[in-house]
Amino acid sequence: xxxxxxxxxYKITIFGHTYVRFFPDWYYNxxxxxxxxxxxxxxxxxxxxxxTLNGILYIxxxxxxGEWRELVPQKKSFKEAFLVLLHDLHIRKMAPPxxxxxxxxxxxxxxxxxxxxxxxxxxxxxxxxxxxYYLTWLCxxxxxxxxxHFALTLGYVFFFVVHVVQVILAGWNNFRSVISGFEVVDEKxxxxxxxxxxxxKAG
Amino acid sequence: xxxxxxxxxxxxxxxxxxxxxxxIKKELTIDQKISRRNFISFTTFxxxxxxxxxxxxxxxxxxxxxxxxxxxxxxxxxxALNKTELAFRKVFSNNNLVKTYPKSMxxxxxxxxxxxxxxxxxxLAAWRLNVTKSTGEKLQFTIDQIKxxxxxxxxxxxxxxxxxxxxxYWAGVKFIDFINHFGLQDQTKLGYVGMETPDKAxxxxxxxxxxxxxxxxxxxxxxxxxxxxxHGPPLRLIIPVKYGIKNLKRxxxxxxxxxxxxxxxxxxxxxxxxxx
Numbered sequence: 001x002x003x004x005x006x007x008x009x010y011k012i013t014i015f016g017h018t019y020v021r022f023f024p025d026w027y028y029n030x031x032x033x034x035x036x037x038x039x040x041x042x043x044x045x046x047x048x049x050x051x052t053l054n055g056i057l058y059i060x061x062x063x064x065x066g067e068w069r070e071l072v073p074q075k076k077s078f079k080e081a082f083l084v085l086l087h088d089l090h091i092r093k094m095a096p097p098x099x100x101x102x103x104x105x106x107x108x109x110x111x112x113x114x115x116x117x118x119x120x121x122x123x124x125x126x127x128x129x130x131x132x133y134y135l136t137w138l139c140x141x142x143x144x145x146x147x148x149h150f151a152l153t154l155g156y157v158f159f160f161v162v163h164v165v166q167v168i169l170a171g172w173n174n175f176r177s178v179i180s181g182f183e184v185v186d187e188k189x190x191x192x193x194x195x196x197x198x199x200x201k202a203g
Numbered sequence: 204x205x206x207x208x209x210x211x212x213x214x215x216x217x218x219x220x221x222x223x224x225x226x227i228k229k230e231l232t233i234d235q236k237i238s239r240r241n242f243i244s245f246t247t248f249x250x251x252x253x254x255x256x257x258x259x260x261x262x263x264x265x266x267x268x269x270x271x272x273x274x275x276x277x278x279x280x281x282x283a284l285n286k287t288e289l290a291f292r293k294v295f296s297n298n299n300l301v302k303t304y305p306k307s308m309x310x311x312x313x314x315x316x317x318x319x320x321x322x323x324x325x326x327l328a329a330w331r332l333n334v335t336k337s338t339g340e341k342l343q344f345t346i347d348q349i350k351x352x353x354x355x356x357x358x359x360x361x362x363x364x365x366x367x368x369x370x371x372y373w374a375g376v377k378f379i380d381f382i383n384h385f386g387l388q389d390q391t392k393l394g395y396v397g398m399e400t401p402d403k404a405x406x407x408x409x410x411x412x413x414x415x416x417x418x419x420x421x422x423x424x425x426x427x428x429x430x431x432x433x434h435g436p437p438l439r440l441i442i443p444v445k446y447g448i449k450n451l452k453r454x455x456x457x458x459x460x461x462x463x464x465x466x467x468x469x470x471x472x473x474x475x476x477x478x479x
Contacts, residue, residue, distance in 0.1 A: 037364060038472030042280035045287050045474070129362070130301045130444050130479045131294045142302075142360055143368055180244035184237055 048123060055116045070100040072110055077103040088166075112159055115152050122149040272408070272463045275472035288476045295478065297416050301443035304358045309372035313425060313434065316363065319467070320405025321435045321452035330401070330437055334385075335458040337393055342385070346423065346437045352376040352384055355420050362479060363447040373441045375422035379415055390459040391415060397464025398440055401455030408464035409442065409449065413478060418443045421454065446477040 062068040073081075080103035086092035088104075096103065125135040125145040139145035167175055177183040231239070265277040273281060332349065334342040356374045382391055396414040399406040413419065422441040423430060430436035435452025442449055448468045458464065469475040 038275065038468075039277075039280075041364065041474065042276050042284055042472065046280055046283040049283075049287075128291060128294065128479060131291070131296070131299050133299060133302060136302070142362065146366070146368075176241065179248045180241050182240065 045127075048127075051116070052120050055113070055120070059113065071106060073103070073106040077106050079103075081107050108159065108162075112156075115155055115159075119149060119152045122146075122152070270470070272465055273469045273475050275470060284474045284476075288474065288478070291478070295412060295444075297412065301359045301418055301479075304360070304370050306356075306358055306372055308370050309358050309426065310369050311426065313371055314361075314363075314367065314369050315433045316365070316447065318433060318452065320400030320402055321433075321439075323402050323404075325401065325453075327437050332438060332454060333456040334387070335456060336387070336390055337459045337461075344385070349376055349381070349421065349438065350423060352380055354424075355380070357418060357420060357422075357441065357443070359418070359443050361443075361447060361450070364473070364477065372426050373420065373422040374424040374427070375420040375438070375441065377417060378419040378421055379417060381421055382415075387459075393459045394461045395459070395464055397456075397458040397460060398451045398454050399456045399458075400451065400453050403455070405451060405467050406465055407440070407449050407451045408466040408469070408475065409445070410476060410478075413442065413444045413476075416442070416444050444479050446479060448473065449477055 062071060080096040083092060083096050084102045084104040087095040101109065121135055122139050122145045124132050125139045126142060126149055129136045129142045129145075136142050136145055139148060167178070173184060262277065262279055265279050268274060268276055268278040268281045276284070330346065332344040332346075334344070336342070353376065354374055355377045356372070358370060358372045360368045361371045362368045382388060391411060391414075394411055396409045396411060397406065398409070419440075419442045421438055423436075423438050425431060425434055430439060435454075438454050440449070440451045440454060463475065466475055468477075
């Protein structure tokens with residue numbers, strides 16, 4: 001992120017009026033961040049390797065383990081995701097039935113992978129635009145590729161915030177299952193003989 | 204039949220575990236299994252998390268490199284920058300050209316960041332281009348000598364490390380043409396080219412393949428006019444395979460060497476190569 005703090009190159013301007021400047025002055029003041037572009041670039045060009053390797057390993061793992069089946073959105077996911085959203089916002093009472101991940105999660109967790117691939121491709125396109133000219137062309141040119149690369153970064157921040165809030169809301173047992181890989185569910189044994197009204201009176 | 208039954212019983216007896224000293228392992232209860240697996244996974248999670256955090260602290264607090272040709276970056280990060288350059292150098296080819304644009308797309312208000320090394324007052328008529336060969340031999344050229352060589356025009360997107368890029372229209376002599384015309388071919392066998400402003404305030408080092416790139420030019424025109432005051436007259440470097448920081452304004456001296464020449468921004472923590 002230090003890279004984007006060097007020079008306010010990114011802004012949203014519509015009809016000549018600048019609405020948002022990345023980043024606004026209050027943001028710099030809040031975090032006490034001076035412009036440290038060289039430092040930011042040095043970190044960036046090291047961590048890009050981890051980012052890419054980590055992504056490749058993760059994708060290989062989901063493919064080999066078959067976990068991808070739980071992660072990739074299904075036909076119904078797009079419709080259901082909206083219901084999940086309404087449920088999570090406490091507008092709707094019932095959430096649609098799900099397996100390991102709900103429809104919104106499937107979309108989010110697949111989208112983040114596509115975003116990651118997008119970051120790597122746009123990243124290469126702006127890192128070596130002369131050598132990887134075909135990638136730069138594919139991304140709509142150097143300037144546009146840079147904007148996509150930046151927008152994706154904001155996307156990660158958004159994902160991260162929603163993700164962490166959801167983990168907190170989901171509670172401890174859910175977090176525990178994320179780490180250990182299994183969920184503990186207390187299932188009360190179902191009585192074989194239905195209790196009748198008379199039994200209850202007697203009890 | 205009776206015998207057979209006895210034999211069967213005997214076999215059954217023999218199957219029973221004979222180990223008397225060893226404790227027989229009890230089957231774990233569900234709760235025990237849960238807590239065991241939790242313990243293993245949380246320990247792993249904790250160790251990995253602590254390692255990642257420790258690694259980050261180590262990197263963040265790592266001391267700066269010993270100041271030399273490059274300076275101002277944390278030592279491990281500088282190593283990473285150099286290794287990354289070596290990895291990406293494999294895809295570098297002088298057949299890969301920077302994208303060019305029609306002249307009509309070129310900016311008329313050409314962006315300008317700094318004038319370090321090119322802001323001092325200078326008598327342009329007295330300017331000479333100095334070339335120092337690796338043997339120590341010194342050559343001098345006038346701007347007219349340079350302008351007499353074939354002119355190459357280049358409309359391309361100039362890219363700054365700060366994030367901006369702008370389509371600009373430059374013209375001058377290809378560096379490779381300059382080398383060939385003045386018989387400096389033997390110098391291109393060396394690893395690097397160094398360039399410096401006349402006041403020595405700004406200087407860049409270029410790896411030879413990038414300097415030999417067919418779009419590397421010694422520019423004397425911007426938008427079909429001699430370089431205006433802020434853009435490094437009378438002669439500047441335009442090297443599209445590098446970020447703007449390498450595009451030195453107002454060349455005073457060009458030298459050749461196998462050692463990396465000093466570089467203004469590499470001394471302030473930037474990548475020495477900054478290639479595109």
